[in-house]
Amino acid sequence: MKLKVPLGITIILVLLQVADYYFKVPVINTAAANLTVAILVMSAIAVGIGIISLTRIHVRRIVGKRPHSLESAIMLITLAIFILVGAVLGSGDPSYVYMFQNIIVPLDSAMFSLAGFFMASAAYRAFRARSREALALLVAAVIVMLGQAPIGETFWSGFPVLSQWILDVPNTGGVRALIMGIAIGMLSLTIRMLMGHEKGYLGTGA
Amino acid sequence: MLGEVILLEFAKGVVHSFTLLVISSVVMIILLYASRKGKVPKIRKLAAIDAIDEAIGRATEMGRPLHFTPGIGDFYGYDAPMTIAGISVLGHVARRVAQYNTPLIVTFAAPEIEPVITDVVKQAYLAAGRPERFNPDGIRFISTRQFAYTAGVVGILHREKVAANLMIGYFAGESIIIAEAGFLAGAIQIGATANTYQIPFFVVACDHVLVSEELYAAGAYLSKDPVQLAAITGQDWVRLIVAAFLVAGCVLATFGISLIADFFKM
Amino acid sequence: MIGLDAKLLGIILSGGLTLMAYSFLYRENRVSRIAEHIYLGAATGYGAVLSGKYVYDNAAVPLAKGNALWAIPLLSSLLLYFYFSKKHFWLYRLPTAAIIGVGTGIVVAADFRTRLTEQIKATLLPLFIVNKPYETINNLIIIFGVVGALIFFYFSKELKGPTRGLADFGKYILMVTFGASFGQTFMARISLIIGRVQSLYVWPASLLLPLAAILVAVAFVWDRRKQGKPRVSTG
């Protein structure tokens, strides 16, 4: 009961969505479209779980006087402000947009841009000619970099051409094989799920 | 009546895809049934998955926590199968750390997966006979926003001196940030995702990488259950069918015969 | 006037938060931690408000207009909250199973086509084209690259003989792919740093730059004296 009912629900809905994709049967198509929105609504409601457990963790940290309680307090206060202001004024209100623009947006871009710094340090460390495979990785990366930035064509006009060839030919082959394999792997996972062998997603471990 | 509608309106241009989907599914299902009759499939060693034990061992030795993340995915759309595959691996990892009493931190970005994660980890501790070792504070929802989640994880990796960092699931632009921060924090790292654009970042920053479809095989491989292993064999059968289609199609195309190409236009 | 002040405050706020986050690059510290927690609270709160709005617009409004069907997702998603109950914990599985069923069903059907059959279709190239050696070579690399890389993942046994050679070719193709993808993304990420630096050059955020430089220098000297050896990457 605790497993069979949820498993049954999953099986029926997966098959319904697959049928929706491959067949034009008005009843199925409408049902599938409505279910899609319904599921998004349900996921959105789940955000409350996140808020509750986040609050729980940080309140426990403050009450238990554990390290970083100050940061936890800051977190809870900002969380409360953003929820209250948004709920009272509405998400489109200019003040709320202002908060979004000047607090969330810069932090979004600052965090994302750390990727640039970390790519540099990772490239320095990992792009070593340890083996022939590593050499292939390293050479392809350097050529494509030189093909992208104007500095490359200043050295040799062939870099953009060579870089484009790498992207168009070997890269196309590699990416295709990867995503074909992924589609096959995904099907295998789904069939394991539908046959009731892969139950991790129902919380029953392995 | 209904049959008529289906025949007439069979969504255009997907006949080839549907045919292949049915063939592949049937092949996989047959192999699953065959394995139930005691045919144990052989699978080659997958070094990156075997390295999970090494990572757990190291965290245990150092007495420091192991961090696991199924990524920023949820149960909807493109990222759903990757999240599910990640959670499947989590079950096995949790069982091991329960035995060794290694502190476990699981972080994620989608609140709707929290119940599943808690359930999986709890059950794993129970299965290992150590339910009292389960620590609910280790299960941490961080934030729904991609880079806020990233910031939170990066902070945890450094502050809690994580010894092993397992990133197995759906990752996007944050992959290099988390992986490199984990490296700087001195953790042994395993990365796995089927988001092709992110694999290179795991390749450069992690100690071991499960490349694309190996992610989907990982849970089955760890379970050592013959039926699940049969599903991996099924992947290989479909792979060979696809390769055969490709080779035959290309040979025919060379001589200007478009038989197979026409099938894929149906 | 107030509008202008709000603008200046915004510039300083976003510049300051950027530098606080960047201070992590030196090492994890209290300033970066504060930025992190402001971010967590703000972003999660904002996300909750948007989710609330989504539920209101897409389910509550139709329900209020008399479309009673929308009560089903609203009520069944409340079962998710049994997660917090000790006794009826498992009830959360029902809505979760529904989410997963729809969520994976959508992607399995569509992706099997776009990611598998459409890719096979695109790879059906002639092995040899008369008088076009360049195209012929490119086609051969793509075809053997795809087949080789597919075979490279073969799980059932260790490969030997000619299939081994094909898989090895596939492995090199994959390595080149990863390298190319890395090289191609680098520019986009540098563009993000450019965006941040440009925002720091805007007055009065530019006042923060020398301040940050001094703070980092002080921290550096401090760390040296405490003989907290800077972290070193391994070769």
Added chain:
Amino acid sequence: MATEKDWTHKLATIDPRVIFLLLFICVGAPLLMPFGLPVGISPPTTSTYKFIEGLPSGSIVVSAFDMSAAVAPECYPQVAAFTTHLKNKNHKIIEVAFDSAGPMFADQALKDVFGASKDHPLYGKNFVNLGYVAGGEAAMKAFAGDPKMIQKDFYGKDVKDLEIMQPLSSARDFKLMIVISGSQVDNFVRQFGDPHGVPIVGAVTAVLVTRVMPYYPAKVVGYLNGLRGAAEYEQLVKRPGIALAGMDAQSAAHLLVIIFILVGNVGYIVRKRRPS
């Protein structure tokens, strides 16, 4: 075994923070003092320029802002460059957003190129900012069917009163649609290109280019490739700006990383060759 103080060891184990600092300087310095390396102009950029150049003066061009703030560093310089071109050719610009962050950038573009947005005397005649239309692809479809489905513009003015909107009955009246996006152009091809035959230009992030290429040149008549595309366009419209300075920063950053890769390999290879 080489000692800790050996130079090869030092070359192979540079503190990452040195790289971070140098990278910050390599990006920051050229933005203040650009050194002006020439940027070669790629065919997709040229075809974009030629297409806009070839439209009869006064053609209706739609700028669709499907961009979030995260992609602004790459996409906004493109917007500034092509909006300048549209202004120079006297085309009529309809700005519409399918991402909630879009209208702010649309407003910014008008201020940067025309000097003012809603207060400009030509607002409503030569250009308009229709604001954000919620609903993703469904909204695109509705807008393509009837551009006047939007009631109020971004500033709250009634859309039906605006002169620029009068001749429009469907997307067929659009002579060009420029899609500014970091996520996809496929939906625009599906809703505007295929059903209404609107030529599309992609002003997209570098990462997105591989997904635009399959549509070029049939349905997407040209595209701008990230910051580089913006720099190329700035050269074409003879308005060197933020993107060209950014390209110098890019060159410096790329060169720095390549030097570090080389240095690391020299240290590594010399150590490996040396008998222990």
